Amino acid sequence: MANHIQAIRGMHDVLPEQAPLWQYAETIIREVLGAYGYSEIRTPIVEKTELFKRSIGEVTDIVEKEMYTFDDRNGDSLTLRPEGTAGCLRACLEHGLLANQTHRLWYYGPMYRHERPQKGRYRQFFQLGVETYGMAGPDIDAELILIMHRMWQRLGIRDKVRLEINSLGTIAERSAYRESLVTYFKAHTDQLDADSLRRLETNPLRILDTKNPDMKAVVGGAPVLMDYLGESSRAHFAGFRKILDDLGVAYEINVRLVRGLDYYCNTVFEWVTDELGSQGTVCAGGRYDGLIEQLGGKASHAVGFAMGIERVLALVETLTDVPVARPVDAYLIRVGEQAERAGIRIAELLRSEVPQLKLQVHCGGGSFKSQFKKADKSGAEFAIILGDDEVSRGEIAIKPLRSGNEAESAQSSLGEQQAVAFFRQRYGKV
Structure with a gap:
């Protein structure tokens, strides 16, 4: 191993x-x-x-x-x-x-x-x-x-x-209180733990901040700074x-x-x-x-x-309704030689026209099925699907990946400028 x-x-x-x-x-x-x-x-x-x-x-x-x-x-x-x-x-x-x-x-x-x-x-x-x-x-x-x-x-x-x-x-008032505190705790050293005994010589005010429950009584009886x-x-x-x-x-x-x-x-x-x-x-x-x-x-x-x-x-993290932004809004799938080349250009067009859009392009090839699984796993709201047939027709297919988004893409095949308008309407708001 x-x-x-x-x-x-x-x-x-x-x-x-x-x-x-x-x-x-x-x-x-x-x-x-x-x-x-x-x-x-x-x-x-x-x-x-x-x-x-x-x-x-x-x-x-x-x-x-x-x-x-x-x-x-x-x-x-x-x-x-x-x-x-x-x-x-x-x-x-x-x-x-x-x-x-x-x-x-x-x-x-x-x-x-x-x-x-x-x-x-x-x-x-x-x-x-x-x-x-x-x-x-x-x-x-x-x-x-x-x-x-x-x-x-x-x-x-x-x-x-x-x-x-x-x-x-003030520093002077705190100093006077410090002296009073040291005098008090020195009269109760038998009730102090090791940390407090050390702090008595270096930083006696920190004794008041002890988390030791056995010292609750002795700390409770100490002078109060407000009185000084x-x-x-x-x-x-x-x-x-x-x-x-x-x-x-x-x-x-x-x-x-x-x-x-x-x-x-x-x-x-x-x-x-x-x-x-x-x-x-x-x-x-x-x-x-x-x-x-x-x-x-x-x-x-x-x-x-x-x-x-x-x-x-x-x-x-204990809350149930934290509105954390998703890392990806749309995932572009490319299947075919023409789609491979055209997909990069279309992705850059969308990023230029809709700067707020978080768009991830699939890289490394693979079948449509494997690419679609990765699109779903990305957490994106929409898959942008581009094959050689879509490229030849000048179209882009948009498919919702999350429930509640179906109505927004009733027309699944769009031209480039229509696709820009679709994503601008959804993500272009400042």
Whole structure:
């Protein structure tokens, strides 16, 4: 038996029958973000390792355990991007996009983390990232929520996700809370698991995010960050909530919701689902005003989010009425020497006259019966049948392959221009 090379564990292929679902979601993503005036930015999948150490922090699980890092031939340490925010911000700083300017940006593509593969979590995974710069008010925070709210509606999964929000206050307020949290958990070390004991020294806020049910009681008794917020932070959070309330966007305040990185401040949020088991977060984000200065830029405002594409598609797949476009509209069968030559010309004519038509031409010869089977298997709505007799008469036969289309081709043999008109009427609408 052949020893075939297989894909790397945790990295998966998107097969042709799966691609239309991805394209369906990607089209909606582009349309919704375009409706809000956001511009696409594309950054490399490889960055200098230093970028992620400075942005994410050296004492984090991502940097310590999960990054794909290697030395290139010049001896530089490079890393496959584990997330997109740092690279997006690096590009904006490098090209001078943040000097007294505001920006609304988005990006889409693969990210890489060496984690234990499981449903909804891969080592190569796709993310949509949205980042905004230069805007301080709660209105831009709310706009990001409205974008996702509309996107869930367009995807048909709004009832499968819920919004959780919280405020982390300013960096100073969060620092004071951190000290209080450390004091509390040090008095309860006997109730902490190994992960939480390690985080107590490095990132104590992440203890609040534990999934260990045995720690529910000790986490429940911890200080609440909201009690440490000043007047300005409370006003920002109240303004954010008022916009959501005015527009009828439902949410829950989760006082234990934190982001694991120190540069986050004020608004944080997550869209979560109960449909995917332990991988319940499908979109998460918040305000990170501290990161721009941390990467060498002038202090400014920033807020964004990241959405896991595989997890969103897993939710979309639970629906029964996803309007995914078929890969082929029509399949052209050619039988005979004259039909072989004429078929290519006619196919090009149809593609030119009806650009929206997805037309596949049979290649490789074969009997009419075998070609017709392939036409049916292609999923096409119509077979275009061309034999030498049709060519001599200047006709094209059109046969419906799916139920419900018979009435549209009552006249099965058409001239070339009639065939163009037939397909233009059905597929030529923008």
